[in-house]
Amino acid sequence: VQLQASGGGSVQVGGSLTLSCAASGRALIGFAVGWFRQAPGKERVFVGTSRWLGGPTEYADSVKGRFTISRDNAKDTVYLQMNSLKEEDTAVYYCAEASGIVADFKDGREYTYWGQGTQVTVSS
Numbered sequence: 001v002q003l004q005a006s007g008g009g010s011v012q013v014g015g016s017l018t019l020s021c022a023a024s025g026r027a028l029i030g031f032a033v034g035w036f037r038q039a040p041g042k043e044r045v046f047v048g049t050s051r052w053l054g055g056p057t058e059y060a061d062s063v064k065g066r067f068t069i070s071r072d073n074a075k076d077t078v079y080l081q082m083n084s085l086k087e088e089d090t091a092v093y094y095c096a097e098a099s100g101i102v103a104d105f106k107d108g109r110e111y112t113y114w115g116q117g118t119q120v121t122v123s124s
Contacts, residue, residue, distance in 0.1 A: 001025045001113050005095045008118030015122070016083045021095030021115055023076040028052070030097040033078045035069065036108055037091035037120075046106035047093070050078060058105045062088075085122045092117040 007019040021033060034049035048059040050069045057069050068081040078095060096111035104110060 001028070001030075001097060003095050003097060003113055003115035005093060005115035005118040008093060008120045010121040010123065011085055013085060013087060013122055013124045015085050016081070017085065017120060018082070019080040019093055019095075019118060019120070021078040021080070023097070028071070028073070028076045028078065028097060030099045030112070032098045032102055032105060032111075033069075033071065034096050034098065034105060034108075034111055035078075035080045035093060036096060037089075037093045038117075039088075039091040042091075044094070044108055046108070048080070049098075049102075049105040060106070082120070085120075087122050087124060090120060090122045092119050 002024045004022045032049045032051045035047040036044050038044040048069045050057050066084045071078045094117045095115045097113045099112040102110045
């Protein structure tokens with residue numbers, strides 16, 4: 001499967017953006033699809049993940065209440081709705097699919113396929 005992340009851009013503090021992660025090659029039938037982000041000079045960190053077979057959507061504490069992950073199975077697309085954006089949300093955002101059962105959703109090594117990333121810049 002190939003993943004294509006899109007929807008990034010520049011927004012002011014308090015604004016909103018919706019990122020999309022579209023799959024091609026096959027349907028998004030992996031165990032989970034996660035979002036990660038990497039700020040300049042920092043390591044990639046977990047943002048949230050949506051499980052294919054149900055179960056709660058997981059979010060990093062830093063984005064809980066502000067970000068929402070949803071999926072459109074008919075379009076093989078997962079979305080990351082980001083509200084109340086802060087400057088510290090500035091990063092390249094990546095989506096990734098975990099093909100097998102995941103022990104730790106926050107560990108990027110659990111994910112097999114990665115999109116190319118989309119830049120989100122939040123400024124005051």
